[in-house]
Amino acid sequence: MISRFVVWAALAFVILITSATPLVAQPVEERPAEPDVSALVHAATSAARGAAWKANDGYRRGQRSALATLPPETVKNTLAALSVEHALLDARQSLEQKQSRQVLTTWQQQLEESEKEEPKVEEVKAPPVTAPVIDPMVEQRERERAAAAALEETRIREANERDAALKALIGRERSIAEESLAWTESFGKKLEEELSKNGAIEKKWTTFIEPHRTSIDSFTQALSQVQRVESVDPVFLQLIEKRRELWRSIDATRLSNESARERVDEAAAQMDKARAEWEALSTKEAAPTPLRTQRLTLAKATLALAEAKHKGAKELELAQSARLQLQRGIVDELSAMIRGLLPFVSDGARADFYDLFNAQNWRDARNLLDDKINGGRDHMRSRWEAASSMRERLASVLLWLLALLPRLFLFVLATFALRFVPPLLRRGLDFALERPLFRSRPSLAIKGYEMLRVSAKPALYLWVMSYIFAYIGGTFPEVMPLWGAIEAIFLFWVLDRLSRTLFYARTRREESGAAKRGGIDDLTKHESQMADLFMLDASIANRAVRSTRLAVGLVIAWLWVLDVLYSLVGYSVLSFFVYWVLVAAVFVLAFWVLSAWRGEIASLFERMAGDRVPSASAFVAKHKDRFYGVAVVAVAAAALIIIEVVKFAQKYFVGTGAFKRWNNFLFATKVELQSRYDENRAALAEMSDEAAAFFEKDLPEEDVPWIDRGLLPQLEALQEDWKERGRQGSVLVVGERGVGRTALLHAFVGKSDDVTCRRAPSISTRAEALAFIGECFEVDVDGLESVDEVVAVLLEEDAKTIVIDDLERMFVRTVHGYDAILALCRVINETDRQHFWIVSCARQAWSFLQRVHDLEHNFAHTFPIRNWSADELKQMLLARCERAGISISFQALGSAAAAGDVVKTEEGYFRYMEEFTQGNPAAALHYWAQSLCETDAEGVDYAVQLFDRRHAAILEKLNDRQRFLLNSILQHGDPDLERVSVAINLSPERVKTFIHALEDRGVVCVSGDSVYLAREWSPLVVRDLADSNLLVSQ
């Protein structure tokens, strides 16, 4: 425990330190050492020119004002550079840069105004921006004057000197001063020449680019091919040509820059030699004689000359570097213009531009690449020089490295922390397995644990890398594009590990050492067995992993390689080629994957779609191995995906209760709104008694059209099983009241011989139950008091099939009120090998009895009857209409509906009925009869209207005792007053009062002594009682 605390405390401390360290390490960027004044002047000049060039450029394009074109950060940076320059110029009072100062002041004012009126930045008027002109030649003149003055002073000293030795030394000093003056003058000319070249290039290209940019802005996609050829292509080709010309210039500049750099190196060597001589003289211990003093002066002059030459060479090299940068900037500008023109050029010009067999195109691509590489190399060289030449920055560099070290140490910590990840995840798994959601899906939970575990390592290392990279990228922004590559590598790593964990069998991974068995950080043997979610064969798993690797690799390559390629070489034949190579790779990959999986896809297709489209399934199976088989499999795979998507949508969207309710609500609202404005709304039909009888619940059996729901054959199969194999023959049929239990039993009875069918009597004692059983078997059980005695008698009887309907009538909710049903169930259980029993019970009653006495084990088979679907209801109702000999039309539901919409309306009507009646056909029959109205339409007897619904608000107003009464009626079938009174423990008088109240509202019906739920209210009552917590869950 303590050791863990220490570890985490150390981790927190290191993170704290590493978070704080950048504040210390940043001096590399924030505290620049004393700069090389001359270099900074040039840099500031270059930056100011660049900014001004862009600003001027934006201004001339007329799109925005100069300040608005430049981002505020750019303006601020430029101002910062100019501020440095400003300070330097102040220090050198000889330089008169009034114009630059004026510009600086104007820009400062503009920035302040733009900051004040930031929301109105678009409206800021751009000042007449002109590039701040800084003349380096002024400094040069100063140098020349200083060199001339030094020579003059040396000459005077030489003339005045009398000592021969000293005179000789002064003479040498004079010759050095002469050389210095001569060099200074020649250097001035060279510098002037270089600067004028830079100015000329800038002027030339600005003059060239401006008119073209204006013309490019006017191009639109609406141009015809001819117009493109005439107006766009020449500009496009000229830009390409000019870019090539510029590359040639860049080559020349780069060569001269290389030689300038060599000259700088030579000058640096001479300077070092002169400094060494001077230091040797100055450190030599000797008496300070005039001769020694003069020798020191001579050495110092030699050193000064070497330093001046080095400095001059450096300035020349800087001027050439600035030119190189300027030229590369113009190339970038031209490339951007070419890219912008590509959508507008003619097809021919575009094809030429991307022509893979044109050598010039490849040279252009190489030039683009060279340009980027050389630019990057120069940039890195300048970075290196800046870092290595500034000795005073050594401390900062060391600090930076020091701050990097703890970040690198994070790798060690991450490796150490990884030891704690499995136990933590293991705890999470244990916690999940205790929850009901995962307890029922342990394989899913264990697989999730495994996948989290294998992805923890790459994720943690990636997090550490991001931390380190953010630090390095803060100092070297140019390395940031590499972050994409690092992310891609880690992504591949994670997905590869995940796919292996997902597809490979756990046992295989344990054998290969990829997973360990046992220990606190891993799975037990039992859990290991459950860890295989898919149970794939080794070959299939191998293919799945390979497919995943390839797909992931390709996606990553697509995303990252293209990105890097475009940033490196822009739009050229090379990027075009790589793009199509990647496209081809996608096709190859798709081909390979489909080819590798063709057998599985074909069999899956057959399994999922074989029943619906057998010909297609057979076609796929037959042709999958031909040369075009991959295409066939591809189509089959696409079909499978569509089937799965549709299934998913049906299950989680269209098939949900909420969606159905919403749909039905829309349907009912639409129909009601239509009928509200329908003046010719028909009255409800006055049906003849003969026709109306077909929609009554108690229609004679021979008139009831049988709707096959596949239940009867199942019952018959169970009976056959009992007969032939002597298995237990007791079947419990459970269904909601009115769902068709009785009709099913009657159909069964009608098809079988020697079947005794009885409706359960309304009884509750054991004696009554035994008497009823005796009556079913037509045996005398008088005088038999125990169940065992009756069982013994029944086992002596020949095999019979007994069908008992409405078992719920055989109990009453009171003490000793379950004796009858308990006795019957026991008799059934003990005689069901000898006799075949089918017993039906209402669902709500059975759920209650299950909780009270756990009766289900008395039956060999439980046979639930689900409620009816909309299609089944439709089939049943239309069959009854047909049997009654009446024709109907749904046209009235949508008075203005087109013919095609009537079908939709009909479907909508039955969906609505199914939802409202909860699939209860007895209730549906009632509402159906209410829906039929008179019509004058030819050939149609009745039109279907929307039925009037019963409103749940009536039930919500009932008191608790009335609800108990309804619950009692629902559970007992059609009990008499006394049974209800006993069940809810109320006096018969009060029960009678309640029944009258409910009868008035139409919720219950009274028939003789019995009371039962009105069929149209039944679904609503069930829902209301469930909401009131009175029903036992199913």
Next chain:
Amino acid sequence: MSFLLLAQAMPDPEALSNVIAKLDYSRFVWAGAIVAVAYFINYFLQNTFERMSAGQARRRMLMKKVSSFSRLAIFAGSTYLVLSTILAGQETVLIGLGGTLAVSIGFALKDTVSSLIAGVIILIDQPFQVGDRVQFGSTYGEVKEIGLRTVRIVTLDDNEVSIPNNKFLTDEVSCGNSGALDMQIVMQYFIAVDEDFELAKAIVREACVSSPFVYLDKPVVIHVRERDRPWGYDTMIVCKAYVNDVRFESAFMTDVTERVKRGFLKANIKRPQMNAPAA
């Protein structure tokens, strides 16, 4: 009252007059209107929730919770609106006054403020909810309302007891159903020690499961114990069952007891009686 508090908070007369001068009295009219609107919204919402919870038991608990939260939200919102209306444009004053008034009001009405905060804590922490059956000290009943100041409990004999919210933060409170509609009820029945306890147990069980108030999705458990009484032993049958709505707690016990008594009478099961003292 508020001016007195203001005077305490800011005793400098000049500063006080400055603040008062800055107050725009028309804003008080608006503040009054806000309070009135908030009152009516609250009245409307409470009645709506009451109506919506009337029909179905399962919906009732949810509606009561929503009702409590809506009352708190309306109170907080209207207080903010009133303060920001009166002190609009005087944020500094608002902050200053807010701080000083909070201190002074806190001292003056510390119990009330503490109850207010406790009310919020109860709503968030939910040691019990509206509709729950709770036992707090000697008070047992249904939580009718978790108000801003007090919790109102309706006892089984229909008395309404108001208990300050802050009491619930320090004292022990037990909740029978924790937001659920059902709740376990324990009933005890006694028979003579030599009676047929198995029959009695079956009668108690059937009486319990037959009651219309029983919630059968949770188990019904029957225990049999013997008790040592001064006059000898007797048999205790403990029935633990869940009532389907906490409102029926008493009715459930009555119903089961009636059925048990009838059953015992019919089966001729004798209740424990004091033995005659030994001679």
